[in-house]
Amino acid sequence: MPKRLLSHTLIFNDSSKAKYLHDLGNFCRSYSYNPEAQLYGQSSGGPYFDSQAGGGHVTTVVSSASGGVPTHGMVGITMDVGSSHIISSGSTYLIHGGNMEGSRIASHKSSLLNSHLQWLLDNYETAEGVSLPRSSLYNHYLRHCQEQKLDPVNAASFGKLIRSVFMGLRTRRLGTRGNSKYHYYGIRVKPDSPLNRLQEDTQYMAMRQQPVHQKQRFKPLQKVDSMSDSLCGSSQHCSSTPEQSVAAQSQHHQQYIDMSHSLPPFPTPDLGTQPLPERINMNDIKKLQTLYRDHCEATLDVVMNLQFHYIEKLWQTFWYSTPPPSDGSTTLPSRSERKRGKKASKLVALCKYEPVRLWMRSCDHILYQALVEILIPDVLRPVPSTLTQAIRNFAKSLEGWLTNAMTSFPQEIIRTKVAVVSAFAQTLRRYTSLNHLAQAARAVLQNTSQINQMLSDLNRVDFANVQEQASWVCQCDESVVQRLEQDFKVTLQQQSSLDQWATWLDNVVSQVLKPHQGSPSFPKAARQFLLKWSFYSSMVIRDLTLRSAASFGSFHLIRLLYDEYMFYLVEHRVAQATGETPIAVMGEVRVFKERGRNSLSYAATDSFSSKLQFSDLTSMMPSLMEKGSSSFFI
Structure with a gap:
């Protein structure tokens, strides 16, 4: 018993x-x-x-x-x-x-255990979809024991402790063949942990401490950053690029990008009644769909890992672009090169087929919109300057990388793809500039004395005179203008935060465009609203300037921010109304500019310019030609 x-x-x-x-x-x-x-x-x-x-x-x-x-x-x-x-x-x-x-x-053993537990809880946290090399974690632990003069336990005992503290941890073997490592899946270093300053395995951890997608096909074969470090001697100073700086600080920057975003489904090519090109069958088009989807997923993975410099290599690989030998010599192509050449020629033939070009453009709109939402999920949220600068440099390089990778392809497909990439790059530049303005304006909106000065100067503005001058151009409803004026003053007097101002601007857009909701004239009305908003605000700034207002600098900054944010809101409203992505909406601007250049060039070189009809100009520039068309040319 x-x-x-x-x-x-x-x-x-x-x-x-x-x-x-x-x-x-x-x-x-x-x-x-x-x-x-x-x-x-x-x-x-x-x-x-x-x-x-x-x-x-x-x-x-x-x-x-x-x-x-x-x-x-x-x-x-x-x-x-x-x-x-x-x-x-x-x-x-x-x-x-x-x-x-x-x-x-x-x-002694009890205090040792407590020390180990406290260190783990202070420096690590559970996180869905991220992984950490097992060896790196144990190396961190050994370093801690050495600094604190503690007796470390062996790797096996430490593994038991890790699994007990962080429940649900799984082990995965990740990496390229022959260079794989065991990882703990579901744990990461805390953003405020001093372990982030350690430089061991920086490039590897930056690549792996991200969500692991089911189809992560692109794995860089070289660690460019570590190679550049090894090539620099002790007496030679090596300056790192912003992209390399981002890679080294990727654990900090994870919190500023959207790691949960996935690539939306692609449409299927609409072949219509057009016959297939010679030596091209439906099986070739289906293969292209699969390959292009894989290529776009690899692009998304690389950008999500903040490895911008690998995009050029990705494009060169997909478009069969082989850089010439460095010594300028020419050799007979090998068997693999001949096979590669056959695939490239088939891809060229597919790209000449208009339904395929249009399908690729639609896929690119979806891809680049996803990349924008990953890199800049919130245009008003503070972002580190290193990440912002790296994104801007990335945007600056995109067109050159793509045109160099597609030199052997028809001009039609190059123009189609470059137009979308250009819209993507322009969107990144605009959003990062908007983010920069938001951070500068945040300091103004939080300064009570500046807000009081702005309110005092604004009350001296002769809004009746402003309305009289603006009404001839804008033809706005006077009651709407007065309501916006009063709402603006009240919001300023309440010392509203930037987020509250953003809500107010969003409500203004909703109220103005509500009568046009669901109408084919919605995009045109949205563009007209932007023009009128910009003109009216410029008249207010003009009055402040003539009065030498003490808060003119603050108003100028706020006006720049609100104009840019209005453009951002209207862009998304138009995209939503037309069923397109914002990237697609901005891509149409480039097409419009190309048409305008081509048409005006044709009119200048051909004395018989009767083919360039006035109606063509009207359709190309609807926002400028809506009213009083003939006055545009005076």
Whole structure:
């Protein structure tokens, strides 16, 4: 029959707890423990022992009120310490088996365990979809032990501790063949941890401590950043590019981009009644669909990992662009090169087919819109300058990379793809500029004295005169203008935050465009609103300038921000109304400019310019020619 020892509450600090364990272990030496693990809180009874075998096994339950292990929200922490097995839950410890050889050893092991646990909880956190090299984590631990003069446990014991603290951790083998490493999946270094300053495995961690997609096809074969470091001698100063700086700080920058974004589905090519090109069948088009989808997913993965400099290589690989030999020599093509040439010629034939070109353009609109939403998910949120500058440099390089990769392809497909890439690059430049303006304006809107000065100067503006001058051009409803004026003053007087101003601007757009909702004239009305908003605000700034307003600089900054944000809002409203992406809407602007250049060039070179009809100009420039068309040419 089982015997029960004296029932009582156990509340000890580390030293008294160790002594109690030693004495109780000697007292219960003749009892074997119940294999059912039992945990007792501070008010629960003592443990149960079985009176049968007299082995040296004992189960002791101790509840500590001294808070040896910090509260962390995890359930159950296990670790091998010597010959004992410690399990803790909250402030409760369960030690399985083994003799406690002295209070000093037990106290040392307990404090060592607490130190390890505290270090883990201070520097790491669970995160869905990220991974961390197992060796890097153990190296961090060894470094910590060396700095704190602690005795480290072996890798196996440390692994048990990790899995117990961070429940649900999985191990994955990641990396290219022959260079793979074991990773803990579901854990990352905390953004504010000093471990982020360590330089070991920086490039590898930057690439891997991101969400792992099911089809991550592109894996860089070279670590450019580490190679450049190794090529720099100790006496030579190497300046890093913004892109390399982003790669080194990617753990910090993860929080500023949208890591959860995935590539939306692509449409299928609309072949219509057009016959297929010679030597092209439906199977070739289906293969192209699969290959292009893979290519776009690889592009998204690379951008999400902030590895912008790999985009050029990706494009060269897909478009079969082979750089010439550095020594200028020519050699006979190998068998693989001849096979590659056949594939390239088939891709060229497919790109000459108009339905394929239009399908690629639609896919590019979807891809680049996804990239914009990944890199700049919130145009008003503060972003580090290193990330912003890297994005701008990336945008500056895109057109050159693409045209160089597609030199052997027809001009039609090059123009189609460059138009979309140009819209993407322009969008990145506009959004980063808008973000920069937002951060500068935030300081103004948070300054009470500046806000009071702005309100005082604004009340001196002769809005009746402004309205009289603007009405001839804008032809706005006077009641609407007066309401906006009063709303602006009230919002300014309330010292609203930037987010509150953004909400106000969004409401203005909604109110003005509501009558045109669902109408084919919606895009035209949206463009007209932008023109009128810009003209009216410029008249207010003009009045402030003539009055030498003390807050003119603040108003000028606010006006720039609000104009840009209005453009951003209208762009998205038009895209939503037309069922297109904002990238597609901006891509039409480039097409419009190309048509205008071609048409005007034709009119200048051909004395018989009757083919360039006035109606053509009207359709090309609807925002400028809506009213009083003839006055445009005066």
